[in-house]
Amino acid sequence: MTTRGIIFDMDGLLVDSEKIYYQANIRAAKEMGFDFTPEDHHAILGTTDTYLRNYFKAKLGSATATTEFIDRSYRNVATVVEADGVAIKPGLVDLLDYCDNQGISRVIASSNFRSMVDDFMQSTGLQSRFSQIVAGDEVTHGKPNPEIFLKALDILALPAPSALVLEDSPNGVMAASKAAIPVIMVPDLIAPTAITNQQTLATVGDLAQVIPYLEK
Incomplete structure (x- = not known):
């Protein structure tokens, strides 16, 4: 889909x-x-x-x-x-530009406090590119519980197979899997495990490498 x-x-x-x-x-x-x-x-x-x-x-x-x-x-x-300041991750601008061109909507689902998410968005200049956010202090249960992703899915107003989660951590991958939402891992400090490999569509090196999966 x-x-x-x-x-x-x-x-x-x-x-x-x-x-x-x-x-x-x-x-x-x-x-x-x-x-x-x-x-x-x-x-x-x-x-x-x-x-x-x-x-x-x-x-x-x-x-x-x-x-x-x-x-x-x-x-x-x-x-x-x-x-x-804080740097944005490689490939992010390319992926966001692609989403804009293709009409793919987006939402942030972060375990961090809403105030911290807002601060990072302002510090990086990304606030204009993300209008929808669900933060860790806006849900009852954190990852690997799927609550935050299910709430984000409600915001997107999409069925789970039409959405995609992008995560860097095993806890996030597990939460997406429990929500039955397809997930791609872009590892940061923790390498994928055998379990995360079973739960993901793919593991890629940077965010730009997500684009080919969106084109399938």
């Missing part, structure tokens, strides 16, 4: 933000005297604020320390973005 709408993740897919988060978390952890590991980062990719807080409460032993860590991390992210 022809793709008539695309649901985009944001962090690590539209914008090169995951590296910023990773370094911000490492810095905050160092300031507080504990290690933030690659395994920690992988565990929280694409999850909700509630999951994030529960994860670090278990790791740090208290809600107070968790709040301090998260607040420090967000301040570190804001400092980097304000000073250096």
